Amino acid sequence: MASRSSLPVRTLTISLSFLLLFHYVHCFNFFGIRPVDFKKGDDLKVKVKGLTSTKTQLPVSYYSLPFCRPEKIEDDAENLGEILLGDRSQNSPYVAKMLEHRLCNIICRIELDSEGAEKLKKKIEDEYMVQMILDNLPLVHPIRIFEHESPLAYQLGFHMGLKGYYSEEQAEKYFIYNHLLFTIKYYHDLRANSTRIVGFEVKPFSIKHEYNGKWKERNTRLSTCDPISKVTVINSDGPQVVEEGKEIIFTYDIEYQESEVDWPARWDAYLATRDDQMHWFSILNGLESILVISGILAVIVWRIHRDIFNYNDLETQDRAQKATGWKLIHGDVFRPPCNSDLLCVHVGTGVQILGMILGTMLLAILGLLSPCSKGDLITTMLLLWIFMSLCAGYVSARLYKMFNGSDWKKIAFKTAFTFPSVIYIIFSLLNALLWAQKSSVEVPSWAMFVLLLLWIGISAPLVFVGSYVGFKKEAIEKPVKTNSLHRQIPRQSWYMNPIPIVLIGGILPFSTVFVELSFSLTATWLNQFYWFFGFHLPVFVILTVTCAEISIMLCYLQLCREDYRWWWRSYITSGSVAIYLFLYSISYFSKSLEITKLISVLLYIGYMLVASYAFFVLTGTIGFFACFWFTRVIYSSVKFD
Incomplete structure (x- = not known):
């Protein structure tokens, strides 16, 4: 029977392993994304990603607005992760x-x-920003947040326009950014004679x-603007106003800088x-928490x-009956x-969640995941989630048998459908809201079916x-026998x-x-860069140790x-971290975000509920x-009659 039961496991494991291997070889060539070498005069494909807004959190398609279009609009091939993200x-x-x-x-x-x-x-009122990419690099707008001496910060994309006053006019008007100055930085490797963006x-x-004269399309x-004298603005009457009947001419410059x-x-x-000092502060703060709890645990262990030494050294039953505390409830x-x-x-x-997170962090640290493609990150997490389903079923069945369960199919069914059902239903409802708002990040019905x-x-x-x-494994052995009658719990x-x-x-x-x-x-709600798996891993380890120690x-x-x-108390105690996570997300919403639309508020709450629930399951399992x-350790160390 052992060989028969192991055959489907081996087959599925090998199949999923080849699926993961194919994914990384196909997307990353197994050693990271392959660089592209360009020569002078080669075509560079500037692509548009859409329009995003931190005020509405409802991305829309670039061509849903009256912008210039190519002769034929072509969509790039996407993996499942990019489709789920709307990327x-x-x-x-x-x-x-x-x-x-x-x-x-x-x-x-x-x-x-x-x-x-x-x-x-x-869209200008809602502060929408245009997102573009070139050679898998996102378009950024260099800005100085504070004074002119402060270092440059990179804003992802650029605002499509602004609202304000011009000259001495009293009424506010809307102005659109219709001229773009692109700067493409390149590195020239003399040894390999290659040029890369x-x-x-x-x-x-x-x-x-x-x-002047007639409009001659691009030959006007x-x-x-004078390309000969290399001057963009000569005698402009001011910014381009957005009004009915107005004519807007879209132009751009391209310059190259060697880097x-x-x-x-x-x-x-x-x-x-990002400020690395804040990440180090987080790690040091977590280590301090571990040291404090470890000191308390050292006293408990002592x-x-x-207690174990004194209890095992008792010579008479009368003295044993005088024992109190945790030793008295060994039968319950x-x-x-x-x-x-x-x-x-x-x-x-x-x-299952723990295996998915650790696997994703490991692949990211090894360089098999890149910040240039968040879709690959989601695809990897999805594949690891599927692969770790084996572990989910195994662990739940082992515990179920220890609790004297007899129907393994029942616990397998509940494990396979309880958590995913909740996530899928919430995700479907949120996707329906996106569909109602005609957002570009709406997941198509065929992807939901996949x-x-x-x-x-x-x-x-x-x-x-x-x-x-x-x-099929032997039930987990309990170090002590369980009494037939329940012991009364003191007040x-x-x-x-x-x-x-x-x-x-x-x-x-x-706090860690x-x-x-x-x-x-x-990074998620204000559309900023964030890729610090090197910091994530130690913080996650600190979180794991802290949850374990506080639960013990x-x-x-x-x-x-x-x-x-x-x-249940041990599970919910460490899982209560999710309560603080959700409360903190509500505080962050009220202080840092400017979301006003009801639909956007519902989307935020929905996604944070999903994240909090997953965090509850993860930290609860650790505790x-x-x-x-x-x-098991303390009760197996005591000699009970």
């Missing part, structure tokens, strides 16, 4: 030739009707272009805009060692908890395989009740991650007061296993 790119009318400067290039002329003018005004920057301008000579930054380091300038401490099936499901799912197939067709069967193998102090304990248990673990959480929220400490206090209901190991 789509299309060709653009901006034409560039390698190392060939271009000045006063006319793209097109547009006369605004009432509908077009209203669309532009609305290492930077893509822009400076937007609003110019009311003028011309603008009186506000000393080599291709492998081209992202360093973008990612260096007391337990003394491993009694199955209420709703044990739900606990098994969440612990198994927590192991997710459903991956879930039901691959992930769920893997859970069943893992559960079958786990249930507990108010601070040992579930609510105070749960709230206390989440404070210290949350709130700095990284702040950076993550800023509170579990010991609970057992000393003869309360043996530690199963559960820490307490499970702790109780």
